[in-house]
Amino acid sequence: MARNNDPPLLILISLAAGPKHGHALLKDIDRFAGVRLGPGALYGAITRLDERGLIEPVPSDDRRRPYRLTAAGAAALAGAVRDLTAITEVATTRLRTAGVTA
Amino acid sequence: MSSQRTTLGPLLRWYPAAWRERYGDELIALLEDMLDGKRPPITMRLSVAGAGVRERARSIGLVGDAASPSEQRRTSALVVLFAWTLFVLAGCAFAKLSEHAGSAASASASRSVGLAYQGVEILALLAGVAVVVGSVLCVQPFIAYLRAGGWPVIRRSVITAGAMTAVSAAGTIGLVIWAHRLPPATRQSGAWPYGPAFLTWGATVALAIMATSRAAAITARRLDLSDRLLGAEVLLSRVVLVAMVGMTVATIVWWRVMAAGAPQFLGSPARIATVTATMLIADLIGVVGAARGSRAALAPV
Numbered sequence: 527m528a529r530n531n532d533p534p535l536l537i538l539i540s541l542a543a544g545p546k547h548g549h550a551l552l553k554d555i556d557r558f559a560g561v562r563l564g565p566g567a568l569y570g571a572i573t574r575l576d577e578r579g580l581i582e583p584v585p586s587d588d589r590r591r592p593y594r595l596t597a598a599g600a601a602a603l604a605g606a607v608r609d610l611t612a613i614t615e616v617a618t619t620r621l622r623t624a625g626v627t628a
Numbered sequence: 629m630s631s632q633r634t635t636l637g638p639l640l641r642w643y644p645a646a647w648r649e650r651y652g653d654e655l656i657a658l659l660e661d662m663l664d665g666k667r668p669p670i671t672m673r674l675s676v677a678g679a680g681v682r683e684r685a686r687s688i689g690l691v692g693d694a695a696s697p698s699e700q701r702r703t704s705a706l707v708v709l710f711a712w713t714l715f716v717l718a719g720c721a722f723a724k725l726s727e728h729a730g731s732a733a734s735a736s737a738s739r740s741v742g743l744a745y746q747g748v749e750i751l752a753l754l755a756g757v758a759v760v761v762g763s764v765l766c767v768q769p770f771i772a773y774l775r776a777g778g779w780p781v782i783r784r785s786v787i788t789a790g791a792m793t794a795v796s797a798a799g800t801i802g803l804v805i806w807a808h809r810l811p812p813a814t815r816q817s818g819a820w821p822y823g824p825a826f827l828t829w830g831a832t833v834a835l836a837i838m839a840t841s842r843a844a845a846i847t848a849r850r851l852d853l854s855d856r857l858l859g860a861e862v863l864l865s866r867v868v869l870v871a872m873v874g875m876t877v878a879t880i881v882w883w884r885v886m887a888a889g890a891p892q893f894l895g896s897p898a899r900i901a902t903v904t905a906t907m908l909i910a911d912l913i914g915v916v917g918a919a920r921g922s923r924a925a926l927a928p929v
Contacts, residue, residue, distance in 0.1 A: 548658035565662065565672065566679025569655050573647070573683070577694065589657040 531561045533571035538580065538595065538603040545584045545594040548572070575599065636660065639673060642680025644687040688849070690920060700920055701858045705762070706845050707917025708865035711910045712759060713841035715872050717834050718906035719752060722879055724830075725899060729886060737889030744885060747878035755871035762864040763844070769851040782847045789843035792836035799829045862921045869914040876907045 540546060540554045548568060556562050563571075572593065575581040580599035584592040595603070618628050636659050640648050659668065659676070682691065689695030689703040729741060803825065807815055810822060853861070883900055886893060894900060 548654060549661035552658075552662070564675030564679075565655060565658050566675035566677075568658070569651055570679045570682060573651065589653045590661070591654045591657075 531559070531563075533563055533567050534575055534580075535603075535606055536561060536563070537568070537571055537575060537593075538599055538606070541581060541593060541595040542600070542603060545592040547588075547590040547592045549590065551593075636663075636668065639668070639676045640680070642677045642684070644684050646687065647680075647683050698853075698855060698858055700923070701862050702848070702853065704917050704921025705858070705861040705865040706848060707920065708869055708914045709759070709762075709841060709845060709848075711914035711917060712755065712868050712872065713837055714913065715875070715907060715910035716837055718903050718910065719748075719875070720830075720833065721899075721903045721906075722748070725894075725903065726882065729882075729890075729893060737885050740885040741882060741889070744878045744882035748875050748882070751871040751874045751878065755868045755875075758864045758867040758871070762861055765857060765860055765864075766848060766851060766853070769853055769857070770847065773847075773851050778850060781850060782843065785839075785843040785846045789836070789839040792832070792839040796829070796832045796836040799832050803829050865914075865921065866918055869911075869918050872907070872914055873911050876904075876911055879907060880904060 536555045536559055537551060539558070540551050543554070546554060548565070552563055552565075552568060572581070576583070576593070578598075579596055580602050581593045582596050584594050586592060621628050636656050639659070640652050640655065643652070655676070659672070662672070686692040686694045689700035690707070695703070726745065729745070806822070806825075815822060883894070883904065
């Protein structure tokens with residue numbers, strides 16, 4: 527089965543651990559989710575998140591501009607985690623009923 | 629590092645200018661980090677190019693909700709205009725291939741062939757009128773745009789379109805004069821030098837049509853159009869689309885009747901398939917554009 531590879535969600539999760547620039551984001555996402563995002567997909571997602579105010583650039587003189595989670599981004603991530611947890615609990619319960627341990 | 633930046637810089641061309649201004653340097657820095665001095669592999673190039681095209685489509689309101697409903701409606705009408713341009717090219721080819729068909733068809737097929745062809749002509753006239761009306765409606769905003777100093781922005785595309793049109797018009801006059809001095813058999817055989825000259829002329833006309841359509845789209849993107857005017861443009865684009873679909877159906881009927889009654893007239897099936905496929909692709913593009921307009925119309929302004 528394919529892993530969860532929703533780039534905006536993965537970026538929010540990665541930035542929850544602190545500000546990161548593009549390359550650091552790619553490496554972190556690969557490490558915790560096993561998903562290798564392409565540069566185009568990463569910056570497409572960064573653009574969407576930035577436009578919606580869920581992340582923001584950290585002032586920097588470096589061209590490798592880091593991003594951090596905003597308060598709205600943290601709230602959005604918390605909501606997504608709640609939704610995923612609810613789904614996971616349903617799946618776990620159903621598997622248990624079927625006699626399978628998740 | 630600077631040489632790599634020179635290599636990677638052209639990849640940003642896929643993105644709209646405003647996006648490049650905001651994120652371009654960061655993306656180049658990321659690519660440099662990922663490549664570590666190596667040349668970008670094709671997968672990376674495709675990833676960046678695909679994302680750039682998507683970003684362009686978003687910026688003009690073709691996909692996503694980033695553009696305003698008004699911008700999406702404008703894009704809808706322009707996509708149908710692009711589809712119409714493609715359809716006109718296929719229509720020109722059909723007009724050439726169907727020359728003298730009436731005399732080649734059998735008496736029983738002649739009426740059906742005539743009806744189908746008349747259908748194409750009436751619908752082409754309807755679509756042409758809709759395009760002209762759509763253009764006329766934009767004259768006032770166009771003049772206002774020029775007065776506001778917009779000419780330098782559109783100058784290049786308008787001059788290119790004008791030059792291409794002048795070249796194709798001159799070529800048409802020259803070709804017509806030449807053709808009238810040739811016997812019909814020589815004209816229709818495609819032999820040297822008339823055949824290649826005719827193909828060159830056809831390509832010139834096609835390029836002129838495309839350049840004109842491009843200039844119109846570049847200009848229309850920049851005009852200040854009221855919601856009412858945009859609504860009228862979207863409505864006219866629907867008329868064009870309906871006419872295109874109708875012409876495609878009439879053309880297919882025409883092919884079928886001719887294939888049954890005068891198969892020797894049609895010649896290579898590849899030509900028929902190419903023209904029909906081009907018309908169908910144009911219809912499909914038009915439907916996609918119209919659907920975008922419908923979605924925008926439902927969105928709150």
